[in-house]
Amino acid sequence: MAETLFEELKRYVGFGAEDEQSLRSLHEVAREEFPAIAEVFYDRILEHEGARSALAGESQVGHLKVTLRAWMEQLLRGPWDEDYYLLRCRIGRMHVRIALPQHYMFGAMNVLRQEFNRLIDERYNCQMEQLRAARVALGKILDLELAIMLHTYREDLLAQQARNERLATFGQLVGSIGHELRNPLGVIETSLFILKGRPMASDERATKHLGRIGEQVALANRIVTDLLDMIRDRPLKHEPLRLDEVWKDALTSVHTPAGVSIRAEGLEALPTLQGDPGQMRQVFVNLLENAVQAVGETGTVMLTASTGPDAVELVLEDSGPGVSDTIRRRIFEPLMTTKARGIGLGLPLVKRILERHGGSISYAPREGRGARFVLRLPSHPSSR
CATH class of the missing domain: 1.10.490.10 (Globins)
Structure with a gap:
């Protein structure tokens, strides 16, 4: 040997x-x-x-x-x-x-x-x-x-x-393709709006297909937005940030099956932070969508919040299958995904937003089944 x-x-x-x-x-x-x-x-x-x-x-x-x-x-x-x-x-x-x-x-x-x-x-x-x-x-x-x-x-x-070198190349490619895709998507949206106002829109079958086209255009626009968000430095808003309010707002954007329970503890007790509520909302939406998809039709998603001397800690856990050892080390890399219909931008975007706020995210396996993500945000204002 x-x-x-x-x-x-x-x-x-x-x-x-x-x-x-x-x-x-x-x-x-x-x-x-x-x-x-x-x-x-x-x-x-x-x-x-x-x-x-x-x-x-x-x-x-x-x-x-x-x-x-x-x-x-x-x-x-x-x-x-x-x-x-x-x-x-x-x-x-x-x-x-x-x-x-x-x-x-x-x-x-x-x-x-x-x-x-x-x-x-x-x-x-x-x-x-x-x-x-x-x-x-x-x-x-x-x-x-x-x-x-x-x-x-x-x-x-x-x-x-x-x-980092791959990300730089990825960024250049995404920036070029993303902006080019905006134009045809805009044309499709305009044409769709005109078609919906025509008599053919009264046909039930046509209406169904027009609705599908609209959903897919919205999905394509979101993918382009996520891609561009990965490579550009959108200025952070430095506003009072109440994470309990941001969490409640994010919940309204996540479709949750009847058999999935989402709970949160300790958010109301957190201090008011400084940051960008819109970008932090995106953090919660991305994490919640991943967790809900992981647990399937039945399961639990739990967020626990606590306060330390100079930071707050959020722990998001789900009862899904968790993340395999082979995926774990690359989980925050762009285009890394285990989903059949995902493109692997959700977690990298979460990581980028948190780091720009002076925070961090890490994956911590649970005992038994499920995934656990640990988020930290500074209690003091971030200068990034």
Whole structure:
């Protein structure tokens, strides 16, 4: 069997059974210090404006400290297998998603290296052989951590650059085709209006087909509008934004089968934000239409809202089949769809609108069946 990348990296740095044993022994004396190390780690980050901004400020630090303690637990206890490698790869990819510069990653790892070496010096003060072995093992595992993160960082960054290039080409094509389609669609609409006023419109069969033509023209116009919205920067309106009112307005535009229940909790308690009500309405409409189509004729769609120190969080869940692993990583890419009649613009447009408001959206699988989308919007006005 071919050697995996992780096995190659371990062989390259000479990480073996003795190092594993040294790290497990270090874990026994260091685990009580994990909370204190996490405090030092994030205090250092919060002192640096650039790093603080990349990690979303102080509001996320409480959660991140818990995550760091779990990271240190696995760092020293293992097992250092392929599952360990895959978990560390996800961390590298997260750094790409939040646009964390690589030099912050090196600086952060140096903070941990200093704290662990200080702890090794204190606990193995009179045990020079164990001290040396612990320092060597620690150096190897932290070097492996950096190698894994840099490898996945590079892979994802290159993939992201390729996507951006495709989007730029896509934008140029859409802009040209979209504007060209407006003219024939306008002519069809005008002709349809004239035909509806003629005597033939009294024929039931003709009226039915004229109605179908009108529906399809409206659908084509909406597709063109969505395509153009993906490539142009419509100025954001900075108005008082009540998400409960926007949600209620969006519900009126979504056809819901009798067997589908749509509920919302916590929206009325949200503070008044600043943003563009029209574009936020489009966010809700797109997400609701996807959720309703996913659950079919019977099911539930649930929106839960909560408020944090500097942001509000909306969680939209449905009881549909969810999103497969193969689709999940590309779910917000334009033209990516699993629908028979969709063209894959709804979620990319949602992501674009939220990011222009200074917010974000992510997909978080539910236990069992269903999809879960997590939306975050800043409580303070966005300048974008």
